[in-house]
Amino acid sequence: MTFRDLWHMCLNNLKRRRSRTILTVLGVMIGCMSIVIMVSIGAGLSVSQEKMLAQMGDLRQITIYPNYDPSAQAVKLDEQTITQIQAIPNVQAATGKFEITDYPVRITSGTNGRYETAYTNMVGIDFSQLENFGYEIKEGTYPSPGLKNQALAGERFAYSFMDTARPEGSNRIDIYSVLYDENGQLNENLPDPYFDPLQAKVNIDVQVQEDADVEQEVSVCGIVKENYSAGYETSEGLIIDLNDMKELWKAANKKAGKSNGNFTYSQAVVMADTIDDVSEIEKEIQNLGFQTSSMESMRQSMQESTRLIQLVLGGIGAVSLLVAAIGIANTMIMSITERTKEIGIMKALGCYTKNIRQLFLLEAGVIGLIGGSIGLILSYIASFVMNYFSNQSAPDLVTQILYLLGVEGTPLSCIPLWLALGALVFSMLVGIISGYYPANKAVKIPALEAIRHD
16 A cells, blocks of 8 residues: 555545544644743743843853962963963954053043043053954944054043033033933933044043153044943943053053063953853863853853743643643544444455554644644744734834744744744654554454454
8 A cells, every 4th residue: 555545545534534633633733832832932031031141242252350369379361371262172262451550540632631531441452353352333443453542432431521621510421310211211312522532632641650650642543332241441441452551551660660570461351153162161261270251151040040941831831732642542542443344344455554553643643743733823823912012112024023933032932943843743743652552453453353343
């Protein structure tokens, strides 16, 4: 008997017992829909958490600090160490950061230093690595290679200045009081700062002693977008090239009569090839004697809690599918009882027992597949409705579909491709497994006894 013959017989048998078939399919449909909806809510939670972490910064980034534990062996975070870290497998890039902490730094701008700030952090970084580590230009341009005394300003750098020509109490812009509107949303209409960093020179004054300092004038070529993952300097800081920072620090030491000694970085940043490499790279760096920070521990904790939620929700949905499996088994057993004479005739005509088994398994599998397909379609509709009412900020159809697939936004329910295919395969397997015992029972019925059966 060919598969085509089995297929035609399968469809005819299901049509003959239409009411029973529909009720059994309905059970599978409800079971499949329950498990897909439950798992989709967990998947939506997982996607939302990943998007939330991604908004906080690049998940592949690791920040390295010197180990300040007095009981630990002191290890210098110098150029040799950076080279050693770059050699770790799956490290895409690594660079050091340097801040002058030995001396107070005063930054001014405008005629005769009219605009002044004393709390802006100034960071030196290798300008060739800016794009690798999330420094995104909001206005202006990246520094030109080879040119000295260039700088990048943080997004709110200009708001950290006070106007010394104005009376005390009215010489600062309280940026944080106007940063958000009454609804807690970021205010786009911020007041203008006292000066435009892109149109003015900025003077760096390293105050070595009371009557001695080192000054350096820089030109701000770009304003970077605020990104705390890249560093606080992207908010209110000033970023200059690492070589310029080293020269400024050495000049300050010289004026103070100090030896430059061995140059060490204040911190370093590492970019992993993928998110999955972060944990292993962190372990390697910690083994070198340094402290690290990244979003990996937070990501793993959130993933574990999400996985647990998915298992619980999936288990609840699986109960419905288990009930559907019992319904399929019951339907097939009833079908065997009613078709005992038919089975005997098939055997008498020379039909192989394996063909009879295949027929009953095919019928059970088709019931599972049909129920799973309808359940999956209804699951997509239900998820679409849930996402629509929970994400009315994106009412257009295309965006809602992207939410449903987990491509964009923070969906309440997300049905990725693996879940859709898994639901169909699982429903069909439930049908086949449920029909296995009835199918074996059918082939064991003796031909003569089956023919005599009324």
